[in-house]
Amino acid sequence: MSTTSAEASSADHHCDVLVVGGGINGVGIARDLAGRGWNVVLCEQDDLASHTSSASTKLIHGGLRYLEYGEFSLVRKALAERELLLRSAPHIMWPLRFVLPHDASMRPAWMIRMGLWLYDNLAVREFLPGSSSINLRGHALGAPLNAKWSKAFVYSDGWVDDARLVVLCAMDAAERGAMILPRTRCEKLQAMPGGWLAELVNHDALTQEATHTIRVRARAVVNAGGPWAEHLLRQVMGVQPRASSSKRDAAHAHLRLVKGSHIVVPRIFNHDHAYIFQGEDRRIIFAIPYERHFTLIGTTDVEHKAAPGAVGVDPEEVMYLCQHASRYFRQAVQPGDVVWQFAGVRPLLDDASGKASAVTRDYRLEAQSFPAPWLTVWGGKLTTFRLLSEEAADLVGRQLGELRHRWTADAVLPGGQLTDLIDEAVHPDLDMTEFQSRLRRRHAWLDLGLMRRWTRAYGSRVLRLLDGVTSRADLGAEVAPDLYEIELFYLKRHEWAQTADDILWRRSKLGLHYTPEQRQAVADWLQAQSAPGRTLGFHHSGMSR
Structure with a gap:
């Protein structure tokens, strides 16, 4: 149904860009656009970072294991972002050293050395130390491990408070003029001459009852709905896949939802390094110092067929993580040790990989002008959010007819000064x-x-x-x-x-x-x-x- 000029003129708010989604990619894009001087409104159906962006393994990392899948471009992008991000918010992000015990039955030592050499050199490092090998016997890093593990490799990545990262990006966007609307669901989006008319419904945080409706007229819409992105594009915006002869065309992009679960147990080790363990199924999990008194263990990779919001940790996943960790730690990890557990649905770009763990963590940005200017974010990972946001802002600028300067590479987040x-x-x-x-x-x-x-x-x-x-x-x-x-x-x-x-x-x-x-x-x-x-x-x- 078309939108009349009278309906458009009755909008409560007019803006250049409406961003739908308050996860890391949505707030990152809103921040970048607002910093370029665009008038931005962001709406999120729940609290900021309510879903995927607060359920990560909380790492700023290149993704060492992605090298094995040939994802060199993704790893290079992520490695280049690490130190830039660590400088931008040193209060919520900091360097972290990882210990990789060597399992000769999985991969030979020369292969790991080669992978770590690539990891050290695919992007410039200014302050993160490079990788090395250690003898675990008699070493403090070997003390928590079973005696069978004698050799390990140590390398650098970073840790981040993921949910606070989202909030800080939203704060920065707001301080640069963006309107941030949590608990405000985008119920309708109608194309109209010159853009879109959106109907946003705000809900009370405590009662969940709808409180009021906001009508927003926007010249362009950014769909950063994460696990809901495909639903928003096809059902709310009414944009259907167009014909194409190429299976890799963005017109055919769709999501593969993969659940990642984590468990938190009382502290297993006292030092400040993290562990990365290789499982007999060739998957890896992390064991990370967490909140002073705990150890965070994760993650799983399980196909998620239910609704994006219906996510929880299955008992089988808890047992899997416990068994995986117990293969390495001297102190066995039992399901009864778990003091907290959480799960999130990763909206991964479906690349037709067989195993969920092999699905690419890269992203694709799809920008179109019909029926009105829109951009959809497919996939992505926490570490590359700033780069994704920068590229998205460039594309939206083209849609709006004006390119504006990039600025986030040297910027700090609120509190980082x-x-x-x-x-x-x-x-x-x-x-x-x-x-x-x-x-x-x-x-x-x-x-x-x-x-x-x-x-x-x-x-x-x-x-x-x-x-x-x-x-x-x-x-x-x-x-x-x-x-x-x-x-x-x-x-x-x-x-x-x-x-x-x-x-x-x-x-x-x-x-x-x-x-x-x-x-x-x-x-x-x-x-x-x-x-x-x-x-x-x-x-x-x-x-x-």
Whole structure:
């Protein structure tokens, strides 16, 4: 059905680009476009990073195993992004060394050495150390492992707080003028002369009831729906595949949904390296230091045939990860050890690979002008989100008739500007240590544990959080251990947090450390704040109502 000019003129908001999807690719594209001066609206049906983007293995990595599948272009792109990303947000991303025990029955040592040499040299490294080999016997890195493992290789990649990365990109987009609308589902998209008319329905975070509808007129639409991208394109936008003689044509692009599950167990080892294990099925899993007291183990690769939002960890996956890890660790990992588990659906670009683990993690951007300008993101991985966003912004710029300069390669994310407190940025790890030291001297009353958590979560934005704060009394009530009202108000004001899950499992991982009663206390506080007549905020010298 066509859209009349009267309907178009009645839109609540007019913009250049509507981005649908609040995962890492959606917020990355919105950030890039807004930074180029485009008027951007982003809507997400749930909380930011509610799905795939908070359920990753939380790595900034080139993908060592992808070399075996001949994905040299993807690995090169990802390796080139590692250090750039690590510099952009040293509070939520940092270098991590990986230990790969050698299993001669899987791959010969010369093959691994060759792969690691490629990994070291496919892209420029400025501060990440190269790979090496070690004797595990008598070595601290070998102590947690079964005695059968005697030789290992060590190489560099990086770690990231994935959900916070999404939120920081959304914050940056908003501060550059974008309108960010979480819990706002795109119900309708109709092509019209000069663009699209969208109907966006906002839902209450606590009741899930629809609250109001926003009509947005956009010159172009970016479909960054992740696992929902194909549904959004075909069913909501009404764009069907066009005829083509090439199976590789973007017109035939479609998604293959692959579920990845993870388990978290009490800490298995005390050092700061991670492990990468090769399974007898030739798959690999990681065992990563996590939240000080835990070890994160994952991931699986399982075909997902259900709805994208209907995802959970199956008992068979838990057993698989436990058995896989127990093959290497001296201390067996049992299903009863699992204190938390999570799963996400990866929207992978279907390349007709047989095994789910072999499906490419590369991406494809499909841009068309019919029935009105649109761009769809197919596939992708966390590490390449900035590059994907940059390329997408270029394509959207062409659709809008104006190319604008790229800018994100040298930009920092909110909180990443540590020179707000230190003299000069030298190395991400050293800079973060110096920042924490100076903040500690400035606020000597601040508990060491809370200071470390806040600086890791907020980076230099902690200075805004502490503006005008001179003592613990200024932090407000302690709603749960080390979670004060000042932080809760900050998360509600600046990071779109509305529910206990938003705060305890995405803006932080405090839920992993709290009892059910403590988690409920946070939910009760939020419920009380949403009661009629309540205002957001409390009085102290640095933050007003």
